[in-house]
Amino acid sequence: MAKIRPDYENSWWPRFLRWLESGSSALDDALLDELSSTAEEHLVEGAANASTREAHDEERRLLSIRDEKLLYDRIHRWAHSKGSRIIRWLYRITAVAICVGIIILLLNTAANLPPFGSPDNPVNNEVSQRYIEQGMQETGAVNIVAGMILDYRAFDTLGESNVLFIAACAVIILMRLPSSPDSKPTTEQLEAEADDRMYEPKNDMILQHQANFLVPLILLFGIYVIMNGHISPGGGFSGGAIMGAGLILYLNAFGFRKTERFFTFTTFRIVSLCALSFYAVSKAYSFFTGANHLDSIITTGTPGMLFSAGLIPYLNIAVGLVVCCTMYAFYTLFRKGDM
Amino acid sequence: MDILGVILLAFVICCAISVSMTKNLLTALVIFMSQSLAMSIIWILLESPDLAITEAAVGAGITSLLLFVTLKKIHAIDFQKKEGQPHGKDQA
Amino acid sequence: MHFLTNYVEMAAMVLFGIGFTTLLLHRNMIKKIIGFSIMDNAIFLFLAAKGYVEGRTAPIVVDGVQSVEAYINPIPAGLVLTGIVVSVSVTALMLSLTVRLYRRYHTLDIDEITAMCRQEDDK
Numbered sequence: 001m002a003k004i005r006p007d008y009e010n011s012w013w014p015r016f017l018r019w020l021e022s023g024s025s026a027l028d029d030a031l032l033d034e035l036s037s038t039a040e041e042h043l044v045e046g047a048a049n050a051s052t053r054e055a056h057d058e059e060r061r062l063l064s065i066r067d068e069k070l071l072y073d074r075i076h077r078w079a080h081s082k083g084s085r086i087i088r089w090l091y092r093i094t095a096v097a098i099c100v101g102i103i104i105l106l107l108n109t110a111a112n113l114p115p116f117g118s119p120d121n122p123v124n125n126e127v128s129q130r131y132i133e134q135g136m137q138e139t140g141a142v143n144i145v146a147g148m149i150l151d152y153r154a155f156d157t158l159g160e161s162n163v164l165f166i167a168a169c170a171v172i173i174l175m176r177l178p179s180s181p182d183s184k185p186t187t188e189q190l191e192a193e194a195d196d197r198m199y200e201p202k203n204d205m206i207l208q209h210q211a212n213f214l215v216p217l218i219l220l221f222g223i224y225v226i227m228n229g230h231i232s233p234g235g236g237f238s239g240g241a242i243m244g245a246g247l248i249l250y251l252n253a254f255g256f257r258k259t260e261r262f263f264t265f266t267t268f269r270i271v272s273l274c275a276l277s278f279y280a281v282s283k284a285y286s287f288f289t290g291a292n293h294l295d296s297i298i299t300t301g302t303p304g305m306l307f308s309a310g311l312i313p314y315l316n317i318a319v320g321l322v323v324c325c326t327m328y329a330f331y332t333l334f335r336k337g338d339m
Numbered sequence: 340m341d342i343l344g345v346i347l348l349a350f351v352i353c354c355a356i357s358v359s360m361t362k363n364l365l366t367a368l369v370i371f372m373s374q375s376l377a378m379s380i381i382w383i384l385l386e387s388p389d390l391a392i393t394e395a396a397v398g399a400g401i402t403s404l405l406l407f408v409t410l411k412k413i414h415a416i417d418f419q420k421k422e423g424q425p426h427g428k429d430q431a
Numbered sequence: 432m433h434f435l436t437n438y439v440e441m442a443a444m445v446l447f448g449i450g451f452t453t454l455l456l457h458r459n460m461i462k463k464i465i466g467f468s469i470m471d472n473a474i475f476l477f478l479a480a481k482g483y484v485e486g487r488t489a490p491i492v493v494d495g496v497q498s499v500e501a502y503i504n505p506i507p508a509g510l511v512l513t514g515i516v517v518s519v520s521v522t523a524l525m526l527s528l529t530v531r532l533y534r535r536y537h538t539l540d541i542d543e544i545t546a547m548c549r550q551e552d553d554k
Contacts, residue, residue: 092456099455102451110444123481131505146389153509163520164520175530348442385483389512397516406526
């Protein structure tokens with residue numbers, strides 16, 4: 001006699017044979033069971049009185065409700081375990097197929113573009129010719145790109161500074177912890193500070209010695225990049241980001257108490273407001289003189305000097321201050337929830 | 340744009356693929372930072388020094404720093420008690 | 432058909448596709464934000480490659496030479512400069528939203544957050 005596995009009756013071949021022979025589904029089996037039990041009960045009872053028959057009816061009704069509920073539960077569980085897995089697999093295949101389709105379409109478009117680096121592309125038209133040939137005379141800036149974004153197309157730069165300011169306002173709304181009316185810190189603020197101190201050592205010697213040496217150099221370099229925005233590569237954005245990084249290093253090395261001595265929320269508000277208002281007013285002045293055919297009283301100076309190019313150094317300073325305050329505000333709002 | 344440009348572009352594409360395939364969030368962040376640095380050198384090869392300085396200061400500096408602080412806030416960096424080194428929590 | 436000469440634009444398209452795939456396929460929100468940032472970088476690469484001209488130098492006037500044959504096209508560089516700053520603003524906003532969602536639901540998985548929202552709506 002061959003050895004049979006203990007769970008042989010549950011493996012797929014016997015189950016398949018049983019399914020072939022039975023020829024009906026589980027619901028039909030349940031219905032047949034119920035019909036046969038009903039017939040038996042009628043035969044058994046015969047002339048029993050009505051109340052017991054009603055009690056048996058009630059019992060059968062409850063049993064059928066319970067079986068139906070068990071069936072629905074089985075379908076529900078299948079939808080949540082196996083059905084969701086199938087949908088997830090299908091979603092992944094479709095997502096990869098769509099992405100590969102998009103890449104092939106875009107590659108086809110890129111192959112049909114004008115050749116890369118050729119001088120007679122349609123993009124090198126008379127606009128760039130005007131900017132290059134007369135940029136230095138009309139704006140006074142040696143750096144053609146800085147002259148373009150702060151003189152010919154200064155309105156776009158105003159919009160971009162506003163986008164940065166709005167992002168800072170939105171992050172303040174989302175991340176700032178509410179403070180109590182008196183100056184005592186609330187429990188939320190204390191918890192946030194304790195949570196923040198979890199991975200940081202206090203008064204790290206290496207960091208403090210390095211920051212003593214590096215932070216003045218970084219701030220000086222940032223100021224240099226901002227002031228020389230119209231003579232050499234750089235400008236307001238990069239200089240502002242460098243200064244912001246220097247302030248973040250100071251905060252990391254020395255903690256919040258020392259930084260709050262010179263940079264608080266009021267400082268951020270006043271500096272951002274004054275810088276953006278100055279930018280808007282100076283461009284309003286240009287609109288006024290241009291619309292009334294007046295000559296601007298601000299001269300362009302000799303190209304190459306530090307204070308030439310009209311209003312461009314001052315606009316660079318304004319943009320640099322906004323960017324520096326915004327980058328520092330992002331960091332400290334994430335860390336502490338307050339400035 | 341010569342052979343150095345082609346090598347740097349291939350490096351950037353490999354960094355992008357490996358960012359989406361790692362499970363560790365801290366690893367993905369460091370690879371993203373190095374991809375920003377390689378992009379900064381590509382801007383120099385495309386003769387735009389303004390973009391190179393801005394991308395080096397903003398991309399490899401501020402964006403990666405903000406991502407790092409977010410990872411700290413959502414407690415995705417754990418300290419191993421034995422080694423004493425931080426490592427990122429594994430998430431899919 | 433310029434398959435081999437347009438290699439920078441092709442690399443930008445492939446990078447865009449990789450960023451888009453990362454945005455769609457992963458359920459972790461930090462990975463989605465990183466994918467978004469990769470897509471931004473790909474677009475800037477494409478724009479800056481449009482302004483490059485072979486053999487010419489950066490658009491800063493040296494020695495008073497102001498002819499158009501000595502410098503590359505400066506216009507796409509100005510557009511990308513604006514774009515980089517807007518990209519960092521949008522990334523900062525998305526990260527602060529992620530931190531607030533984590534504080535509320537204690538998970539980073541977007542499917543679980545949607546399910547919890549639906550449960551709360553049903554109650």
